[in-house]
Amino acid sequence: MRCRDCKKEFSPNPCWRHSWGICAKCRIVNKRRIKSRYKKSTKGEEAELRWRKNPIKKKIDKRYRSTEKAKIKAVERMERYRAKHPQVKIEEKRLGKIYMSRTQGKMRKWWKEKSKNGCIKCGSFKLLGIDHIIPRSKGGGDEKENLQALCAKCNGEKGVKTIDYADNL
DSSP states (O other), rough: BOOOOOOOOOOOOTOOOOOOOOOOHHHHHHHHHHHHHHHHHHHHHHHHHHHOOOOHHHHHHHHHTTHHHHHHHHHHHHHHHHOOOOOOOOHHHHHHHHHHHHHHHHHHHHHHHTTTOOOOOTTTTEEEEEEEESSSTTTTOOOGEEEEEEEEHHHHHHHOOOOOGGGGO
């Protein structure tokens, strides 16, 4: 029998209850294509949302992530990501918390002096923190030129946008 998609000869499995006329490799490709098409539809998006909110899903995911197979797949996924996105410094992200905990005291004092102990945008003294002008998620570093003192409210409003409030002074 000839495959309908790839036109190669194959012998159908007698256990299959259908006569699609597709070889095993093409069946896998077709299933993936049909699933991805369904997921993109509104019905598929609603089903995905229901599944994500389901507490049973969280238990299943947690159990799966602890298996050896899942750990290997996670490493492979990370390697593919690093190959596609070399500009993202993954090691810097991982070590960022350690780095910031060591240097945050010095930086905080420096920025409080620089901004006269107030938020650069609104002048508030409440919950003053260090904000990255170019977010770390977009490749910004921890250099003094990339940091500004913002209160928690202004930092939340800024989000991941690249805004330098020092220009407004």
